[in-house]
Amino acid sequence: MWPFSRKERRASPEDPRYALSDPSIVAVLFGDSFASEAGVEVTADKALGVPAVWAATGFISATIASLPLEVFRRNETGEEKLEDELAVLLGEAANDELTSFEWRQSAMDNTLIGGRSYTFIERNAGRKPMNLWPLDPTRTRVERKDGKKLYIYREGRRNVTYAAAEVIDIPWRLASDGLTHVRPIDRLKNAIGLAIALEAYASKFFQNGGVPPLQLVGPFQSPAGAKRASDDILAALREARAQGKPVLPLPTGHELKQIGFDPAKGQMTEAQRFQLEQIARIYQIPPVFLQDLTHGTFSNTEQQDLHVVKHTLRQWLKRWEQELNLKLFGRGKRDLFVKFNVDGLLRGDFKTRMEGLARAVQNAILKPNEARALEHRAPAEGGDQLMIQGATVPIGFKVTG
Numbered sequence: 001m002w003p004f005s006r007k008e009r010r011a012s013p014e015d016p017r018y019a020l021s022d023p024s025i026v027a028v029l030f031g032d033s034f035a036s037e038a039g040v041e042v043t044a045d046k047a048l049g050v051p052a053v054w055a056a057t058g059f060i061s062a063t064i065a066s067l068p069l070e071v072f073r074r075n076e077t078g079e080e081k082l083e084d085e086l087a088v089l090l091g092e093a094a095n096d097e098l099t100s101f102e103w104r105q106s107a108m109d110n111t112l113i114g115g116r117s118y119t120f121i122e123r124n125a126g127r128k129p130m131n132l133w134p135l136d137p138t139r140t141r142v143e144r145k146d147g148k149k150l151y152i153y154r155e156g157r158r159n160v161t162y163a164a165a166e167v168i169d170i171p172w173r174l175a176s177d178g179l180t181h182v183r184p185i186d187r188l189k190n191a192i193g194l195a196i197a198l199e200a201y202a203s204k205f206f207q208n209g210g211v212p213p214l215q216l217v218g219p220f221q222s223p224a225g226a227k228r229a230s231d232d233i234l235a236a237l238r239e240a241r242a243q244g245k246p247v248l249p250l251p252t253g254h255e256l257k258q259i260g261f262d263p264a265k266g267q268m269t270e271a272q273r274f275q276l277e278q279i280a281r282i283y284q285i286p287p288v289f290l291q292d293l294t295h296g297t298f299s300n301t302e303q304q305d306l307h308v309v310k311h312t313l314r315q316w317l318k319r320w321e322q323e324l325n326l327k328l329f330g331r332g333k334r335d336l337f338v339k340f341n342v343d344g345l346l347r348g349d350f351k352t353r354m355e356g357l358a359r360a361v362q363n364a365i366l367k368p369n370e371a372r373a374l375e376h377r378a379p380a381e382g383g384d385q386l387m388i389q390g391a392t393v394p395i396g397f398k399v400t401g
Contacts, residue, residue, distance in 0.1 A: 040196045052195065065103075065104040070338065108316070168324065216233055218254035
């Protein structure tokens with residue numbers, strides 16, 4: 001009912017279609033929790049409008065989605081890589097509609113922006129996974145009933161309850177209750193909000209023809225006269241900008257005084273670069289991966305590659321591996337497990353990849369055919385024995401004559 005808007009009606013706490021954990025309901029109950037100290041609203045969509053946030057989340061999610069996700073079985077001789085239906089499910093297609101890359105990228109985007117992602121595991125009669133179906137995080141809430149964690153998913157007008165073993169749950173960080181989670185956009189809205197405000201100010205500055213905020217001083221007879229004069233000056237500024245006129249005529253007795261700072265004097269360029277570094281800290285990646293080469297050199301950029309793998313990607317990959325192993329195979333000792341192949345990060349570096357494979361073969365770490373298989377090449381005759389550096393002959397080979 002008027003004067004409430006349609007959006008406000010949809011976000012009503014009394015509407016059964018909306019969970020109380022929904023961000024729009026939180027805003028209704030507790031006020032505008034999305035407003036930052038910079039005076040701008042910070043939502044997931046607006047945060048993605050910040051180039052640094054877009055680059056950081058896109059880099060992490062796409063990198064994790066691109067890594068080979070493989071299934072192994074432990075046996076007496078070590079680990080055996082499997083090429084079964086589960087391997088296809090995890091490595092190629094999560095279901096009939098979604099590739100594995102798209103599923104993992106979408107899940108990581110939800111985690112990095114909204115703080116959490118959920119995936120329902122569809123199983124057949126034999127309890128083997130058949131499909132992986134992403135769940136909308138805004139429609140999902142987590143509860144504990146009779147000591148069991150449950151996932152309540154709102155599907156249309158009804159709620160569907162899933163057991164913990166049926167849902168792959170990837171949170172940014174869990175809250176102290178172990179059920180709710182921390183939303184990075186909410187906790188860090190001031191840093192992101194400042195980046196939004198800086199970009200908005202710079203855009204308006206150039207929209208005004210590079211003229212900072214001004215005060216019009218003159219012999220005004222009334223507030224209405226002052227407003228008309230201000231509108232006339234604004235129109236003159238726009239006309240001067242459109243026609244490229246460097247001179248702006250003013251009536252006798254009137255004067256324009258600058259009351260704001262231009263970007264250079266306000267050090268906005270430095271401030272925007274600092275906010276980029278702040279966002280890099282939020283997502284724990286070096287600024288060079290956000291296309292900021294201000295402090296990048298040939299040598300330290302290579303070291304930052306190692307930093308990303310060791311300190312950023314490794315923690316996410318471990319979280320994914322442990323969650324998948326727990327939900328797909330259960331707790332405790334098991335023969336089957338999944339693992340990301342981080343060697344996929346070297347696919348773009350041919351020289352380093354070849355040198356690594358050559359050393360592995362020469363030092364009896366890989367058989368020649370195993371190295372060829374990593375490069376998707378056909379096995380070669382005599383390549384199924386371990387070799388040793390030197391004459392590069394099979395181990396145990398006896399020299400005669």
